[in-house]
Amino acid sequence: MKKHLLSGIFAAVLVVGCATNPVTGKKNLNFVSNSELFPSSFQQYSQFISENKVITGTADAKLVEAVGLKIKKAAEKYLTYLGQAQYLTDYRWEYKLVDNKEVNAWCMPGGKIVVYSGILPVTQNESGLATVMGHEVSHALANHGAQRMSAAQLQQIGGAALGAATSGKSESTQQIFAQAYGLGSEVGVMLPFSRSNETEADKIGLTLMAIAGYNPDDAIAFWSRMSAKSGASGTPEFMSTHPADATRIANLKSLIPEAKATALKVGVIR
Numbered sequence: 001m002k003k004h005l006l007s008g009i010f011a012a013v014l015v016v017g018c019a020t021n022p023v024t025g026k027k028n029l030n031f032v033s034n035s036e037l038f039p040s041s042f043q044q045y046s047q048f049i050s051e052n053k054v055i056t057g058t059a060d061a062k063l064v065e066a067v068g069l070k071i072k073k074a075a076e077k078y079l080t081y082l083g084q085a086q087y088l089t090d091y092r093w094e095y096k097l098v099d100n101k102e103v104n105a106w107c108m109p110g111g112k113i114v115v116y117s118g119i120l121p122v123t124q125n126e127s128g129l130a131t132v133m134g135h136e137v138s139h140a141l142a143n144h145g146a147q148r149m150s151a152a153q154l155q156q157i158g159g160a161a162l163g164a165a166t167s168g169k170s171e172s173t174q175q176i177f178a179q180a181y182g183l184g185s186e187v188g189v190m191l192p193f194s195r196s197n198e199t200e201a202d203k204i205g206l207t208l209m210a211i212a213g214y215n216p217d218d219a220i221a222f223w224s225r226m227s228a229k230s231g232a233s234g235t236p237e238f239m240s241t242h243p244a245d246a247t248r249i250a251n252l253k254s255l256i257p258e259a260k261a262t263a264l265k266v267g268v269i270r
C-alpha cells in the first residue's frame with residue numbers, strides 16, 4: 001500500500017515536472033502540483049487573515065473587491081481564449097484590503113489577493129489598483145512563487161499539503177510562503193522576484209488589465225510613482241520585491257502595444 005502511494009507521488013512529480021504553464025508557455029520545473037500547493041496556500045492565507053485586520057465596507061475595500069473581480073474575469077477570459085480554462089478550476093478567488101502601513105500587495109497560489117492599505121496612496125485610483133492586482137495575479141498564474149522556493153522547500157510544501165487536513169499551522173510552511181510571496185517583513189527576509197519573472201508578470205499583468213477594460217498606459221504612471229517613493233522614506237516592501245527602475249519602466253512601455261492587441265483578440269470586458 002505504502003509503496004503504491006509513494007510510486008503514485010513519484011509519478012505525479014514526473015508529470016508535474018514536465019507540465020507546461022499555460023500563461024507563460026514554459027515548462028514548469030515545479031515539484032508540487034497546484035492540487036498539492038493550494039491546500040497549504042489556503043491554510044497560510046486563512047491564518048494571515050485571522051491574524052490581521054481586514055477592512056470591509058469602506059469605499060477602498062469595495063474598490064479592491066471590484067477591481068479584483070474584474071481581474072479574475074479577465075484571467076478566466078484569457079485562459080479560455082488560450083484553451084486552458086481548466087487551469088483555474090481549483091482557484092478560490094478572494095480580494096481583501098488589510099489594514100497595514102506597509103506598501104505591499106500579493107497574491108498567493110489559488111487566487112488569494114491581499115492589498116495593504118499602505119499601498120493605496122501610491123495606487124491612487126482604480127487603474128493604479130488594477131496595475132498592482134493584475135501584476136500580482138500574474139505572478140500566481142505563472143507559478144513564480146514556487147520558482148522562488150528551493151526544491152527542498154517545495155518538497156516540504158508538498159508534504160505539508162498532504163498532511164494539511166490533519167496538521168495545524170506549520171511555522172516552517174508559513175515562513176516559506178512568506179518569503180516566496182512577499183507576505184511581510186515581520187516574517188522573514190523577502191526574496192526579490194528575478195528580472196525575468198518580473199518581466200513576465202508585467203507582460204501578463206498588462207494584458208489582464210487591458211482585457212479587464214483598463215488602459216495599460218496607466219501602469220506607467222503607477223510604476224513611476226512607486227519608483228519615486230523609494231527615495232523618500234526607506235524602501236517600501238513592494239519595492240524590495242519589485243524594483244521599479246528606469247529599465248523596468250522602459251520595458252513596460254515596450255510591452256503595452258502587444259497587451260492592447262492581445263486584449264482586442266481576446267475581447268475586452270466592458
Ligand SMILES: [Zn+2]
Nearest residue numbers: 193198201242
Ligand atoms: Zn512582481
